[in-house]
Amino acid sequence: MSTIESKFQKTNDFNEITYGRRSVKLYDPEVKISREEMTEILAEASRAPSSVNMQPWRFLVVDTPEGKEKLAPLAKFNQNQVLTSAAVIGVFIDMNNVEHLEEIFSKAVEHGFMPQDVKDQQVKFVKPYYDNMPAAALRDVNLIDAGLASMQLMLAARAHGYDTNPIGGYEKDQIAETFGMDKERYQPVMLISIGKSAKEGHPSYRLPVDTITTWA
Ligand SMILES: Cc1cc2nc3c(=O)[nH]c(=O)nc-3n(C[C@H](O)[C@H](O)[C@H](O)COP(=O)(O)O)c2cc1C
Numbered sequence: 001m002s003t004i005e006s007k008f009q010k011t012n013d014f015n016e017i018t019y020g021r022r023s024v025k026l027y028d029p030e031v032k033i034s035r036e037e038m039t040e041i042l043a044e045a046s047r048a049p050s051s052v053n054m055q056p057w058r059f060l061v062v063d064t065p066e067g068k069e070k071l072a073p074l075a076k077f078n079q080n081q082v083l084t085s086a087a088v089i090g091v092f093i094d095m096n097n098v099e100h101l102e103e104i105f106s107k108a109v110e111h112g113f114m115p116q117d118v119k120d121q122q123v124k125f126v127k128p129y130y131d132n133m134p135a136a137a138l139r140d141v142n143l144i145d146a147g148l149a150s151m152q153l154m155l156a157a158r159a160h161g162y163d164t165n166p167i168g169g170y171e172k173d174q175i176a177e178t179f180g181m182d183k184e185r186y187q188p189v190m191l192i193s194i195g196k197s198a199k200e201g202h203p204s205y206r207l208p209v210d211t212i213t214t215w216a
Contacts, residue, residue, distance in 0.1 A: 040160075091146055092181070167190060
């Protein structure tokens with residue numbers, strides 16, 4: 001069962017949300033997004049699925065002039081997006097996310113989503129699995145999860161009437177420290193600019209389904 005209790009959503013039209021999405025590089029700088037609405041967008045993004053429901057994604061919302069000033073030199077080839085958007089969201093993975101495992105499973109029991117014995121069984125299996133996973137493997141799992149949340153964020157933005165641009169061109173080795181985050185723990189995934197487009201994104205070609213699909 002799901003209910004939509006959005007205060008801010010503009011559309012639920014699937015075609016409008018998916019086929020209407022384009023990477024937008026120039027935004028109307030007058031359009032801001034309130035922190036209340038941004039919170040709703042992030043909550044919608046965080047409905048993305050994740051491995052064992054671990055939710056390793058973290059969001060750094062840069063929506064102030066001071067924050068943008070710090071970010072701009074780290075994204076030299078994406079200045080327009082940084083400077084004109086309502087916000088740039090830094091998506092990170094938390095490499096110590098296992099700290100939240102007990103909370104995630106206990107809350108599931110508390111809300112009646114999971115029986116206590118299933119929780120006990122799962123925690124017994126999942127905790128050592130995550131604790132002992134090599135860092136490279138953990139990073140891979142976390143990146144897949146955070147990629148899903150990133151996409152969901154961009155679709156949620158569309159539902160709210162905003163445009164986005166995923167951005168990989170920035171100084172990944174400097175971003176965490178610049179914003180006072182522990183760089184070993186919080187590893188960057190991508191930036192996502194969000195705002196109201198001032199110039200439409202270009203249409204872009206997609207490989208045919210025949211090329212990208214094997215049927216078996
Ligand atoms: C991980 C990732 C990194 C990207 N990095 C940049 C970037 O640094 N600058 C930019 O302008 N667009 C960037 N893009 C946007 C792509 O160029 C764009 O998604 C692609 O051309 C398809 O266009 P569309 O998003 O309008 O469908 C990135 C996209 C992804 C998924």
